Amino acid sequence: MTTTATTLKGQPLDRPALDSMLRRRMFYTPAFEIYGGVAGLYDYGPPGCSLQANIIDVWRKHFVLEEDMLEVDCSVLTPHEVLKTSGHVDKFADWMCKDPKNGEIIRADHFVEEILESRLKGDKEARGQKVEEKEEDPKKKKRKAKGVQEAVKLDDAVVQEYEEVLAKIDNYNGEELGELIKKYDLKNPASGVQPSPPVAFNLMFQTAIGPSSNLPGYLRPETAQGQFLNFSKLLEFNQGQVPFASASIGRSYRNEISPRAGLLRVREFLMAEIEHFVDPEGGKKHPRFHEVKDIELVLLNRTTQLSGKTHVEKISIGKAVADGIVDNETLGYFMARIHLFLKKIGVDQSKIRFRQHMANEMAHYAADCWDAELLTSYGWVECVGCADRSAYDLSVHAKRTGAPLIVREQRAEPLVVEEWEVELNKKKFGPHFKKDGKTVEAAVLATTQEQREALAKDLNEKGSITVEVAGVGDGKVEIPKDLITIERRTRTEHVREYTPNVIEPSFGIGRILYALMEHNFWTRASEGGDEARGVLSFPPTVAPTKVLIVPLSSNEQFRPICYKLSQRLRKLGISSRIDDSSATIGKRYSRNDELGTPLGITVDFQTVQDSTITLRDRDTTKQVRADEDKIIAAIQSVVDGSKEWKDVEAELPIFEGQEIEVATR
Structure with a gap:
């Protein structure tokens, strides 16, 4: 892709x-x-x-x-x-290298990725293929400036190997990244030396x-x-x-x-x-x-x-x-x-x-x-x-704190459980094992159902059992019959307990926000030969400002109308800005196209006469004209997502009176 x-x-x-x-x-x-x-x-x-x-x-x-x-x-x-x-604390880390010559700190996977991509780029240039430019962060630019990869044709097998490494670059651990650096003799172009082996950095x-x-x-x-x-x-x-x-x-x-x-x-x-x-x-x-x-x-x-x-x-x-x-x-x-x-x-x-x-x-x-x-x-x-x-x-926090981070729910049908249960004679068990008592007890209680079945058989046949207990004696402890009972018992569970997944x-x-800005950015050429203007075509639901209100000129009659429209929109929860600067109406719209403002209202002399206003679409620059109530209703429907501009354009009269000013910005 x-x-x-x-x-x-x-x-x-x-x-x-x-x-x-x-x-x-x-x-x-x-x-x-x-x-x-x-x-x-x-x-x-x-x-x-x-x-x-x-x-x-x-x-x-x-x-x-x-x-x-x-x-x-x-x-x-x-x-x-x-x-x-x-x-x-132990595992939240990335792999870091250090350049022994200039002291630069480098993230190991990024370093491997950059050098191999640079070599592949040189191979493509040597083969006369078009090269697509990717990211250029400041440190990478600096490294490239001091050691630009020459256009060198690689063997097809090497190209395939590099591409396979890059496809699974996120899967390598520190040791494997270090091996890649040595295997492909990867050197920091800024210094000409190989960085130190990767170490984990929390x-x-x-x-x-x-x-x-x-x-x-x-x-x-x-x-x-x-x-x-x-x-x-x-x-x-x-x-x-x-x-x-x-x-x-x-x-x-x-x-x-x-x-x-x-x-x-x-x-x-x-x-x-x-x-x-x-x-x-x-x-x-x-x-x-x-x-x-x-x-x-x-x-x-x-x-x-x-x-x-x-x-x-x-x-x-x-x-x-x-x-x-x-x-x-x-x-x-x-x-x-x-x-x-x-x-x-x-x-x-x-x-x-x-x-x-x-x-x-x-x-x-x-x-x-x-x-x-x-x-x-x-x-x-x-x-x-x-x-x-x-x-x-939930499991690790419950184990560390003893807090019951579990769900308890009543069973629709009681569950009958038959299992091997261990019962210790506490009066004799502690004095018999003295300081090792709790350790031996924990080892016994940690046994599985299969182990308990075998131990019960030993207890009946031999009169004692042998349990492995780390740190006590030679690691094996014998427990006589008078200290322990292991029996098959039946119990009924009315409540189920479990740890949810x-x-x-x-x-x-922040990443979503940036990707959104890239995905919605484009430039609109101007007919006057001026520099192309940027446009951010955000959906109205997320656009920073929903409506720009533009008075046609600085005429004082327009000011109260603009203020009234702004207040009315704000009461509906629709953000708006008034741009009454001295710039042409086209330039004012263009400035707000850069901000991603999807809709624009123009107040002109006809507004003073009959209370109609124009509504402009950011992406097409097309306009419709109607009375204030209809325009406000159209804005509200576009902002809440119930309608698109094409719906508004189909319902309200098209207006072309200010197209010349818009086109010549």
Whole structure:
């Protein structure tokens, strides 16, 4: 599948022009810029904040409201013990190399990827093939400037080998990345030397809680742990019913080794995460799966990647689950719902795929995971992860704290259980084993049903049993018959207890926001020969501002009409801006096309006479004219998504009176 970046209108994406426009119009800007800035930290300006808020609003309605989720807002500061138990302290890491000559810190997988891609690019140039440009982060540019890869033709076998390595680059561990660096003699072009072997670098920001600094903690790397720790309270709030889902939107923090690609790899970011708790019995079915089973998704499974290929398959989610490509209905249901959400906010449908994680890249808690990846000028970028976390998190936190993070439900029919039970003579057991008593007791109680059956036989035949107990004597302990009883007994269970499994969709809002801006950017040529104007064709539901109100001139008669229209729209919850600057009406519209404003109202002298106004569409620049009530109703229907511009155009009279001014901007 090609990685060529194009705009909404099929033009090649001019990323420098887009980045310049986004910063000029203050969608986002480097944080602390007047102090030189800090890599991986960005501030959002007014349109960026509005766009982000609107994406979150659609997310809440699409997931929290429609799925009846329980939203929580948990603490960012997290004690060390919580993240030690969850596995993040030991396992939440990326692989890092250091250049021994210039001291540059390099992320190992990115380094291997960049050098091999550079060699493949040189091969294509040597073969006279067209080369597609990908991302150019500052550090990569610097390395290239000092050591540009020459156009050298490679053997076909080497090309295939490089492509296979790149197809499964996310699956290599640190040792394997180090072997690749040595095998292919990969050197940092900036220094001409090979970097040191990769070492694990934990991505969490460490801190201390309290003035005495004796309670170590971290800024959370995800919002999930707070949801797991509140599971029992959420279950009670939900009247003990499973399945149910919690949701959380908030900041997370990761100390990235080499932040790059603007908003795509940052150290502080907004996440929206869902934890869907489900009964593991019954194959994790979902009651609403039938509603989405016919939705087709583009899938890149792990088997294809491990074969060194990136071929995708378009398949209905119902068939993917039935064929075992996607593990279960609940995982498949949320993958389809993620697809629908991305479509709703305006993501280009030709630039979405779901990629399955390979074994080595799988998070330590995940049993299966699919990433919703969006194609940008930087290549395919993970924007949403959908993981089956099994019962990992609730189990480890329950074991560490003793808290009952389980579901108890009354059985419809009592369950009769026949099993081997162990009973210890506590009066004699402790004095007999003295200081080793608790260790021996734990070993006995940890025996399986099969082991207990064999031990019961030994107890009856030999009068004693031998149990393996690590750390006591020679590792084997004999227990006489008078200290223990092992019998087959029957009990009746009226209540079932189980630890639910968790399906977790996790959204990186900043990455989605950036991909949305790339997917909806295009340029409109001007007839006067001026520089082409950028346009952001956001859907009205997420556009930062919905309506621009433009008075035809600075005539004082227009001012109260504009103010009245603005107030009326705001009372309906529709954001608007008045642009009464001295620029031509065409230039005023163009400036707001850059901001993604979908609709524009023009107030002119005819408005003063008969209260009619024009309504302009951003993408087509076409206009209709009608009285104020009809125009407001049309705006409301477009903004809430019940109608499109073509519907408005079919219902209201076409207006061409200001086309000349619009065309000559």
